[in-house]
Amino acid sequence: MVENPLAHLSEEELWASYKKAKDPAIRDAFIKQYAPLVKYVAGKVAASMPNSVEFDDLVGFGVFGLLDAIEKFDPEKHVKFKTYAVTRIRGAIFDELRSIDWVPRSVRQKTKEIEEAIVGLESTLGRPATDGEIAGSLGMSEEELLKTMLKISGTSVLSLNDVWYSGDDSDKISIGESIESPSSFNPDSSVEREEIKRVIVQSISELPEKEKKVLVLYYYEDLTLKEIGQVLEVTESRVSQLHTKAIIRLRAKLTNMRRGIF
Numbered sequence: 370m371v372e373n374p375l376a377h378l379s380e381e382e383l384w385a386s387y388k389k390a391k392d393p394a395i396r397d398a399f400i401k402q403y404a405p406l407v408k409y410v411a412g413k414v415a416a417s418m419p420n421s422v423e424f425d426d427l428v429g430f431g432v433f434g435l436l437d438a439i440e441k442f443d444p445e446k447h448v449k450f451k452t453y454a455v456t457r458i459r460g461a462i463f464d465e466l467r468s469i470d471w472v473p474r475s476v477r478q479k480t481k482e483i484e485e486a487i488v489g490l491e492s493t494l495g496r497p498a499t500d501g502e503i504a505g506s507l508g509m510s511e512e513e514l515l516k517t518m519l520k521i522s523g524t525s526v527l528s529l530n531d532v533w534y535s536g537d538d539s540d541k542i543s544i545g546e547s548i549e550s551p552s553s554f555n556p557d558s559s560v561e562r563e564e565i566k567r568v569i570v571q572s573i574s575e576l577p578e579k580e581k582k583v584l585v586l587y588y589y590e591d592l593t594l595k596e597i598g599q600v601l602e603v604t605e606s607r608v609s610q611l612h613t614k615a616i617i618r619l620r621a622k623l624t625n626m627r628r629g630i631f
Contacts, residue, residue: 384444399439403454407431410458416593427462434461480521480617482507483514487621497575497618519606522613572622580615583608 378386387395411427418427438457442450486506490498498506504514573581579601586592586600594612598605 380450381444384442384450387439388444396439400435403435403451404432406451406454407435407458410455411462413591413593414459414462416595422466430462430465431458433465434458437461476521479517483517483521484617484621484624487618488624491618491621492625497577500614515610518610518613522609568622569619572619576615576618579603580611580618583611584615587612 383395383398386392387399408428408431411424411431414427415422415424434457435454438450438454441457442453444450483503486503487498490502490506494502500511500514504511507514509517573584576584582601583597586597587594592600594608595605598608601608603611
């Protein structure tokens with residue numbers, strides 16, 4: 370049996386070596402080591418997707434995210450690769466789901482209407498809008514708003530992996546990075562990039578308590594929607610509503626920022 374020449378190296382040494390020489394053998398070792406992580410992330414995503422979305426397809430999409438993570442990971446930033454890779458894998462899955470455009474147009478339109486309502490209200494109020502205020506702005510009852518949120522959450526790809534660009538396409542930030550690794554950022558030369566990060570972190574802190582808890586438990590503590598429901602003592606569908614509302618609020622905050630309201 371031939372001894373694996375890489376077996377004696379620590380992971381830190383493997384990363385240092387790979388960054389220097391891009392040895393395919395080391396890349397393959399990383400792919401094999403972290404393949405279970407792809408299935409784990411795909412399983413979490415699948416749990417909140419309609420039955421028409423195949424788990425194996427999500428795994429396939431996630432593999433591209435793992436490859437991207439391996440190529441772009443910078444060990445000198447002192448972030449664990451697993452933390453970095455989870456964001457990339459989940460992002461790749463959602464990117465592919467968006468590209469096949471399976472979300473109904475009516476749902477996408479309703480999502481945009483709610484987001485615009487929140488943008489207008491919160492820029493005027495200077496605080497998070499209540500469900501009642503959002504519903505009133507849309508000319509519907511609070512109960513109708515919650516039913517709409519549930520419909521959106523069941524069919525739409527809304528996630529913290531929504532990307533916001535700073536400068537060019539190679540310089541992008543996902544909202545989720547602020548929760549995935551809240552202390553991992555290093556100073557960056559891009560002032561706008563740092564401002565986006567600041568607004569994201571501030572916006573998360575300003576969310577209604579239950580919405581904030583859902584985001585932290587789902588993206589940072591890696592709990593499923595069902596498990597979060599048990600923690601908060603609410604139904605899984607209610608957790609799904611809260612998740613959707615939180616994401617729409619965060620997107621509205623960033624839209625306001627882009628318009629120069631912050």
